[in-house]
Amino acid sequence: MNLATLEMTPLAPSEDFTAVDLASSVLAHLHQSVVVLDERNQILLSNPNFDSMFRGDEEKALLYAGLESFALLRQPADTLLHVGGRSVLLRQTALPQGRLVTLEDVTEQRAERARVIEEARTDTLTLLGNRLLLRERLGELLTRRVDGEVVAVLAIDLDRFKLVNDTLGHHVGDALLRMVAQRIRSALGRDDLAARFGGDEFCVVQTAQAQPHAAAKLGKRLVDLIGRSYLLEGHLINVGASVGIALSPADGDDGNTLLKNADLALYRAKQEGRGTYSFFEPAMDEEMQARRNLEIELRRALAMREFALVYQPQCNLQSRQITGFEALLRWNSAARGLVSPADFIPLAEETGLIVPIGEWVIRTACREAAGWAQPLSIAVNVSAIQFGGTGLAATVLSALAESGLEPGRLELEITESVLVGDYRSALDVLRRLRKIGVRVSMDDFGTGYSSLSYLRSFPFDKIKIDQSFVRASIDDPNSMAIVRAIAALGQSLGMTTTAEGVETEEQMARIVADGCTDVQGYLISRPLPPDRIVDFLRSHQSKQDLDSAS
Numbered sequence: 053m054n055l056a057t058l059e060m061t062p063l064a065p066s067e068d069f070t071a072v073d074l075a076s077s078v079l080a081h082l083h084q085s086v087v088v089l090d091e092r093n094q095i096l097l098s099n100p101n102f103d104s105m106f107r108g109d110e111e112k113a114l115l116y117a118g119l120e121s122f123a124l125l126r127q128p129a130d131t132l133l134h135v136g137g138r139s140v141l142l143r144q145t146a147l148p149q150g151r152l153v154t155l156e157d158v159t160e161q162r163a164e165r166a167r168v169i170e171e172a173r174t175d176t177l178t179l180l181g182n183r184l185l186l187r188e189r190l191g192e193l194l195t196r197r198v199d200g201e202v203v204a205v206l207a208i209d210l211d212r213f214k215l216v217n218d219t220l221g222h223h224v225g226d227a228l229l230r231m232v233a234q235r236i237r238s239a240l241g242r243d244d245l246a247a248r249f250g251g252d253e254f255c256v257v258q259t260a261q262a263q264p265h266a267a268a269k270l271g272k273r274l275v276d277l278i279g280r281s282y283l284l285e286g287h288l289i290n291v292g293a294s295v296g297i298a299l300s301p302a303d304g305d306d307g308n309t310l311l312k313n314a315d316l317a318l319y320r321a322k323q324e325g326r327g328t329y330s331f332f333e334p335a336m337d338e339e340m341q342a343r344r345n346l347e348i349e350l351r352r353a354l355a356m357r358e359f360a361l362v363y364q365p366q367c368n369l370q371s372r373q374i375t376g377f378e379a380l381l382r383w384n385s386a387a388r389g390l391v392s393p394a395d396f397i398p399l400a401e402e403t404g405l406i407v408p409i410g411e412w413v414i415r416t417a418c419r420e421a422a423g424w425a426q427p428l429s430i431a432v433n434v435s436a437i438q439f440g441g442t443g444l445a446a447t448v449l450s451a452l453a454e455s456g457l458e459p460g461r462l463e464l465e466i467t468e469s470v471l472v473g474d475y476r477s478a479l480d481v482l483r484r485l486r487k488i489g490v491r492v493s494m495d496d497f498g499t500g501y502s503s504l505s506y507l508r509s510f511p512f513d514k515i516k517i518d519q520s521f522v523r524a525s526i527d528d529p530n531s532m533a534i535v536r537a538i539a540a541l542g543q544s545l546g547m548t549t550t551a552e553g554v555e556t557e558e559q560m561a562r563i564v565a566d567g568c569t570d571v572q573g574y575l576i577s578r579p580l581p582p583d584r585i586v587d588f589l590r591s592h593q594s595k596q597d598l599d600s601a602s
């Protein structure tokens with residue numbers, strides 16, 4: 053400790069020693085190096101840490117000379133020095149006479165900070181960057197972008213990943229994501245950056261390329277590479293990828309807008325049948341806005357009691373009697389007027405809103421049917437989404453109990469999409485309900501997958517032949533053959549076959565000849581509001597009585 057030049061405000065003699073002693077002891081224990089310099093940069097005071105760093109041999113003297121030249125700069129702010137492979141933080145504070153200079157070795161702290169920063173920007177599963185890293189780099193790129201340069205953002209999403217995760221387990225899902233990350237990496241140029249945003253969402257930023265060709269090429273390559281089969285733990289796995297592309301500056305000049313627009317393009321790619329890439333177009337933004345508004349209104353519709361059910365009769369062809377009704381949902385929107393289910397059910401399914409709406413449908417249909425004078429059947433449409441979780445069985449049971457409807461009168465209409473994917477749990481739900489007497493129909497058969505294995509996987513009570521075949525059947529021999537084949541299939545499996553969408557006597561004659569057992573369509577009746585059911589049944593009955601009398 054160099055106290056020789058220490059000047060202190062004179063204190064009372066007895067306190068003098070204590071103050072100096074205290075100060076020197078503090079200095080000796082500081083882990084920083086401390087030095088006090090006068091105006092001519094002569095050392096007035098230093099502590100042992102400083103001495104061992106800068107004083108003694110020639111090398112240290114040299115270091116000090118370097119330090120002196122820095123100190124001479126008298127930078128007001130803190131300065132980071134690199135001394136002998138170490139990082140040293142230099143701070144200066146003006147004193148009445150001279151300056152207090154502290155030096156702190158921050159090498160380890162900085163290394164730790166760099167590690168933390170890196171860790172916070174890495175996706176630990178795939179070791180790609182994460183969202184934070186990509187957003188930061190994208191931000192830097194966009195601010196540094198020169199005129200004529202185009203930055204491309206590619207949003208990537210796997211198709212059918214959830215299915216792999218749900219059926220083969222999370223460890224297979226994780227391994228798959230790592231392999232997808234590898235394939236993405238292998239498709240990138242030197243300056244491109246890839247990140248995983250979580251789940252099965254990836255993103256790539258592509259720079260310094262002739263656009264839009266390079267982005268289209270990369271998009272195509274990614275779809276192709278990711279779409280190739282994976283062999284994982286003995287499972288041959290196929291997932292596809294969809295890619296949405298946004299370009300800066302044309303589609304936005306900030307990161308948020310670009311990522312959002314790449315997502316909109318991705319949404320379009322998914323809608324176009326997946327396994328494809330799509331470029332952003334401004335119309336997508338408007339479309340998405342419209343969808344969002346529809347979703348908001350749809351959320352309100354339940355609470356506002358804007359939904360209602362109409363009932364379309366189903367008729368047995370042999371007895372000519374009405375056997376029951378199908379409940380069809382109607383949305384009487386205050387803002388939009390009457391909205392067709394075809395226009396809002398897909399969105400309700402996508403957003404999960406179909407679950408509460410579907411529950412309302414089941415409860416309402418059971419309650420209204422329980423009030424009918426005759427014990428006719430009531431068919432309710434159920435979406436695949438409603439089979440997620442265990443809620444559906446509970447809802448049906450409680451709707452039956454609440455309404456007092458006999459379970460044998462309730463019929464659930466499902467489409468093949470229920471049996472695609474994790475169909476085992478859906479079949480469980482169906483079996484449980486069938487055990488108590490609820491009947492199950494296969495709706496819209498002939499469209500979609502039309503896999504006979506679905507018909508075998510569950511003892512359906514009824515096959516409903518899609519109206520497109522019924523209406524095309526007059527002049528289309530293929531459709532006619534399909535109707536006939538399904539009717540024969542139903543007969544040999546002991547299932548009712550209902551022809552949907554019969555509008556004319558001609559179609560009626562056709563489907564009777566083809567062997568269908570039941571019919572539903574405008575020819576019998578359009579869907580009816582509940583208060584018209586009694587009248588309809590009465591007039592149908594009197595027409596039958598007249599027919600049989602004549």
Ligand code: C2E
Nearest residue numbers: 380381393394413433434435553554555572573574575579
């Ligand atoms: P779907 O279950 O196949 O219902 C038959 C659709 O065909 C109904 O249309 C019905 O009005 C219509 N239709 C019946 N006969 C004829 C005809 O002779 N000619 C013509 N052109 N059309 C006929 P809607 O009510 O618009 O329903 C469309 C679809 O929306 C339904 O097809 C069903 O998939 C879905 N849907 C309706 N209500 C519900 C519901 O409560 N829940 C769920 N998940 N889906 C529903």
Ligand code: MG
Nearest residue numbers: 378433465495
């Ligand atoms: Mg239906």
Ligand code: MG
Nearest residue numbers: 495496516552
């Ligand atoms: Mg149908």
